[in-house]
Amino acid sequence: MLYVYFGHHKCASTWIHEIIGQVCREAGLQKRLLVDPLTPHTHGPLTDYRRWDIRREELGAYLTRERVDFACCITADRAHVEGLGDVPFRGFHVIRDPRDIIVSAYFSHRNSHPTEGLPHLAEHRRRLQAVSKEEGLLLEMDFSAQELRDLGEWPYGHPDIRELKMEDLIARPYDGFLQIFEFLGLMDWEGDYPARRRVANFVRRMLNRLSFRHPLLRRLRRPIPITGEMLLGRVWDHRFEKKARRRKGEEDPRSHYRKGQPGDWRNHFTEEHVAAFKEKFPGLVEKLGYSWDSSIVPSLT
Amino acid sequence: MIVSAYFSHRNTHWYKPGTEAWAHQERLRQVPKDEGLALEIAYSERYLRPLMTWDFSMPHVLELKFEEVTARPYESVLRMFAFLGLLDEAEWPWWQQLIDTPRFVWNRLTRRWGGFGRWPRHRIPAEKLLGIVHALQFARLARRPKGQEDPTSHYRKGQPGDWRNHFTEEHVALFKERYPGLLVRLGYEPDENWSLTPRVVSEAG
Numbered sequence A: 001m002l003y004v005y006f007g008h009h010k011c012a013s014t015w016i017h018e019i020i021g022q023v024c025r026e027a028g029l030q031k032r033l034l035v036d037p038l039t040p041h042t043h044g045p046l047t048d049y050r051r052w053d054i055r056r057e058e059l060g061a062y063l064t065r066e067r068v069d070f071a072c073c074i075t076a077d078r079a080h081v082e083g084l085g086d087v088p089f090r091g092f093h094v095i096r097d098p099r100d101i102i103v104s105a106y107f108s109h110r111n112s113h114p115t116e117g118l119p120h121l122a123e124h125r126r127r128l129q130a131v132s133k134e135e136g137l138l139l140e141m142d143f144s145a146q147e148l149r150d151l152g153e154w155p156y157g158h159p160d161i162r163e164l165k166m167e168d169l170i171a172r173p174y175d176g177f178l179q180i181f182e183f184l185g186l187m188d189w190e191g192d193y194p195a196r197r198r199v200a201n202f203v204r205r206m207l208n209r210l211s212f213r214h215p216l217l218r219r220l221r222r223p224i225p226i227t228g229e230m231l232l233g234r235v236w237d238h239r240f241e242k243k244a245r246r247r248k249g250e251e252d253p254r255s256h257y258r259k260g261q262p263g264d265w266r267n268h269f270t271e272e273h274v275a276a277f278k279e280k281f282p283g284l285v286e287k288l289g290y291s292w293d294s295s296i297v298p299s300l301t
Numbered sequence B: 001m002i003v004s005a006y007f008s009h010r011n012t013h014w015y016k017p018g019t020e021a022w023a024h025q026e027r028l029r030q031v032p033k034d035e036g037l038a039l040e041i042a043y044s045e046r047y048l049r050p051l052m053t054w055d056f057s058m059p060h061v062l063e064l065k066f067e068e069v070t071a072r073p074y075e076s077v078l079r080m081f082a083f084l085g086l087l088d089e090a091e092w093p094w095w096q097q098l099i100d101t102p103r104f105v106w107n108r109l110t111r112r113w114g115g116f117g118r119w120p121r122h123r124i125p126a127e128k129l130l131g132i133v134h135a136l137q138f139a140r141l142a143r144r145p146k147g148q149e150d151p152t153s154h155y156r157k158g159q160p161g162d163w164r165n166h167f168t169e170e171h172v173a174l175f176k177e178r179y180p181g182l183l184v185r186l187g188y189e190p191d192e193n194w195s196l197t198p199r200v201v202s203e204a205g
Helices: A013-027 A056-065 A078-083 A098-112 A119-130 A133-143 A145-153 A166-171 A173-184 A195-211 A215-220 A228-237 A240-244 A271-280 B002-012 B020-030 B033-043 B045-053 B066-071 B073-084 B094-113 B126-141 B169-178
Strands: A002-006 A031-034 A070-073 A089-095 A161-165
Touching: A002 A013, A013 A031, A013 A070, A013 A195, A013 A228, A056 A078, A089 A166, A089 A173, A098 A119, A098 A133, A098 A145, A119 A133, A133 A145, A133 A271, A161 A166, A161 A173, A166 A173, A173 A228, A173 B073, A195 A215, A195 B094, A228 B126, B002 B020, B002 B033, B020 B033, B033 B045, B033 B169, B066 B073, B073 B126
Parallel strands: A002 A070, A002 A089, A031 A070, A089 A161
Antiparallel strands: none
């Protein structure tokens, strides 16, 4: 069975991908990151930093050939799912309020996102730094348009893909990740492990970690089920307060972990931005389950 | 608490025959629910009275609401242990895990003979604590998702605001008479004018 994380630019994909990476290392699962380097501006071939010309149509065949257990597609679109073809998989998809994506992308593209090997982004940054915030946000809507269209065209309701909102995941990360891994069928209950199994499990986790250090150590690897401790410990390691060295809601415009507060677009959008957004992406906000009505706060259930 | 106590005193607890609690249980089993709840409002005074005089401003005591703990169990337990100074927030490196794993397994074993010879660790690593909460949560939630009811289980429902499904206006009046100002004091209602119909919250956010 193949497990897939479908994410998007500016939807906590770095955070989620790092947690998955650490959990997979202990569980002995082969994880692979797949990115479209032209995101969010346009579509191009995917890369896993080994090959640079992976076409979306051959995604399923490629992952099977490479014996990948857990694929992290952090620039997902509909064609990724179609490209998996008849490869059996289970996955989850994380979206975010598209207006917050624009604000977040604006700050990140202007200040903090690395531009190495991304000439389109370097040029975009120069433009953003030359104009005011009001104008910059409008430019960002055009630059990130492809990503927002991908969000709108996503096959929601796919039986093998669990849909999640980033806002819910960062509000209750422990429950959120447990739900994800339970949906994927990877969780095990350590409550009734006898003493010997607890020790054996620990040794297995250490050997699995070691096995990723060098290709020759690969023989040490044995996949094991994931326990609550293995998963939640990694979520704890990546808590916002530690990553950003600030509390949630406090802002540092230059950090990659800038703010992490849902509905932040209200602090930056003007009426003009609202009108432009509605014109460029009609119905998108409602389709993704968000609202323009200020009395409805993003669901934090 | 009243609704929860009613179901638990009526269905799941076992009491020694002849005691006051046993007599209460027998009475609850004989009368209909409405009357039973009225009896429970009076009987639970022994649990609610201390809440009316509790000092909520003690700096060395962390105040938590049951509703918050069940809604966010992992965050709440982390807060409790951090407040008590029993949480090890530092990294848990592999060599430390190498020492601690046999230690924890050994400590679990010593429970069989009353804990003699255990090897204490003053502060618990967050990862270990979260694993324990998960093991307990899982056992509790495995059989049925939150909000679904099993009246005969000790973990019956755990849904905040469940009292509205069971109280009548008569119970509301009885409660207000016996425990004046209690809900305001505990922060569940802004004033004493609460009733069965939920308030309409006008302000946004």
